[in-house]
Amino acid sequence: MKAIVCTKYGSPDVLQLQEVEKPTPKDDEVLIKIHAASINSRDWRMMRANPFFIRLVPGGFLQPKNKILGGDVAGRVESVGRYVKQFKQGNEVFGYLPSATGRGTFAEYVCADENAITLKPANPSFEQAAAVPVAGLTALQGLRDKGSIQPGQKVLINGASGGVGTFAVQIAKAFGAEVTAVCSARNLDMARSIGADHVIDYTREDFTRNGQRYDLILAANGHHPISDYLRALSPDGIYVVAGGSMLQLFQAALQGRRNSKAGSQKTYVISLTQSQKDLIFMKELLETGKVVPVIDGCYPLSKTAEAFRYFEKVHARGKVVITMETS
Structure with missing residues (x-):
C-alpha cells in the first residue's frame, strides 16, 4: 500500500510517499480502507520532535519509532478479525488511533481496535468525518x-x-x-x-x-x-x-x-482520552446538524508534505484534511 513515511525528524521535507506492507488485522481488530485523515498538532509535533522529549516518549531518539503519522481516520471496513462483534465488511467508520498504538493513518489502510472507531455519521462526507475525532x-x-x-x-x-x-x-x-x-x-x-x-x-x-x-x-x-x-x-x-x-x-x-x-x-x-462513547456522541451531533466540521482545505496523500507546510505556516481555518486518491 501507499503511505506517507516520516523518515526522520525535521521539516515537512522528511515526509515521503512510499510503498509499505499492507497491515493484517488481529483477532480483535478491523482493517480499514482509508478514505480521509486529517492533520493535528500532535502530528506536527511528532514530525518536528517538538518538544525534544518526544524522542523519549513515545518516540524514538534518533528517528521516529512510528514512521507513519496521523490519528484521525474515516473509511470503510475491508475485513474484520474473528472476535470483532461491532462491525462487518463494508461498514463506513470513523475514529482516531492514539500515537501509542504505533498505527498511522496517512496511508491507504490501517488496522484499528474495534473500540477505537464507530459508524460514520450518515450525512457528512468522509472528509468531514475525518476532521472530527481528535x-x-x-x-x-x-x-x-x-x-x-x-x-x-x-x-x-x-x-x-x-x-x-x-x-x-x-x-x-x-x-x-x-x-x-x-x-x-x-x-x-x-x-x-x-x-x-x-x-x-x-x-x-x-x-x-x-x-x-x-x-x-x-x-x-x-x-x-x-x-x-x-x-x-x-x-x-x-x-x-x-x-x-x-x-x-x-x-x-x-x-x-x-x-x-x-x-x-x-x-x-485537557489530555484527550480515547472514548468510543464520546465518538458516538459526536456522531449524533453531526447527524443532527448541531456540529458541522470546518475544513480549510483537502490535499491528496501524495501532497501531505505540502499540507504540513500550509498547516505550520498559516493559521488554518478549521481542519486540514488528507484524502486518498484511490478513494
Missing part, C-alpha cells in the same frame, strides 16, 4: 468533563477559528451556552456562522481587559499569560487549556494545583 473530542472533553459546562453559562473560546476552536464553539452552543468567540478579523464571519453569539477580534480588543467575566474559558492557544485568563473568569469560573506551548501547559497544570487549594477558580489542562 479536535472534536478534545473540545467536547474540555468543555464537558473539565469545564462542567451548563446551559446559560457565559463561555469564551479563545482560538475559535482553529480545529479545536471551531468544534468548541458549536459544542458549547449545543449545550445551551452563550458563546463568545475570539479570533482574527478574517474569521469573525465564520465564527458567527457556526453559532457564536459574540465575536472579538483579538487584534483590536483584549478580552482579558474589557471588564467582561466568563463562567468558562477554553483556550485552544496560548496567547495570554494564565493570570490574564483568570482575570477574565468569574470568581468561581473554570479555565481549560487545550493548546499552547509545552511551557504554558506546564504552567497551567501548576496553576491548577494552586487554584484548587487557594480559591474557587479552577484551572485544568
Whole structure:
C-alpha cells in the first residue's frame, strides 16, 4: 500500500510517499480502507520532535519509532478479525488511533481496535468525518468533563477559528451556552456562522481587559499569560487549556494545583482520552446538524508534505484534511 513515511525528524521535507506492507488485522481488530485523515498538532509535533522529549516518549531518539503519522481516520471496513462483534465488511467508520498504538493513518489502510472507531455519521462526507475525532473530542472533553459546562453559562473560546476552536464553539452552543468567540478579523464571519453569539477580534480588543467575566474559558492557544485568563473568569469560573506551548501547559497544570487549594477558580489542562462513547456522541451531533466540521482545505496523500507546510505556516481555518486518491 501507499503511505506517507516520516523518515526522520525535521521539516515537512522528511515526509515521503512510499510503498509499505499492507497491515493484517488481529483477532480483535478491523482493517480499514482509508478514505480521509486529517492533520493535528500532535502530528506536527511528532514530525518536528517538538518538544525534544518526544524522542523519549513515545518516540524514538534518533528517528521516529512510528514512521507513519496521523490519528484521525474515516473509511470503510475491508475485513474484520474473528472476535470483532461491532462491525462487518463494508461498514463506513470513523475514529482516531492514539500515537501509542504505533498505527498511522496517512496511508491507504490501517488496522484499528474495534473500540477505537464507530459508524460514520450518515450525512457528512468522509472528509468531514475525518476532521472530527481528535479536535472534536478534545473540545467536547474540555468543555464537558473539565469545564462542567451548563446551559446559560457565559463561555469564551479563545482560538475559535482553529480545529479545536471551531468544534468548541458549536459544542458549547449545543449545550445551551452563550458563546463568545475570539479570533482574527478574517474569521469573525465564520465564527458567527457556526453559532457564536459574540465575536472579538483579538487584534483590536483584549478580552482579558474589557471588564467582561466568563463562567468558562477554553483556550485552544496560548496567547495570554494564565493570570490574564483568570482575570477574565468569574470568581468561581473554570479555565481549560487545550493548546499552547509545552511551557504554558506546564504552567497551567501548576496553576491548577494552586487554584484548587487557594480559591474557587479552577484551572485544568485537557489530555484527550480515547472514548468510543464520546465518538458516538459526536456522531449524533453531526447527524443532527448541531456540529458541522470546518475544513480549510483537502490535499491528496501524495501532497501531505505540502499540507504540513500550509498547516505550520498559516493559521488554518478549521481542519486540514488528507484524502486518498484511490478513494
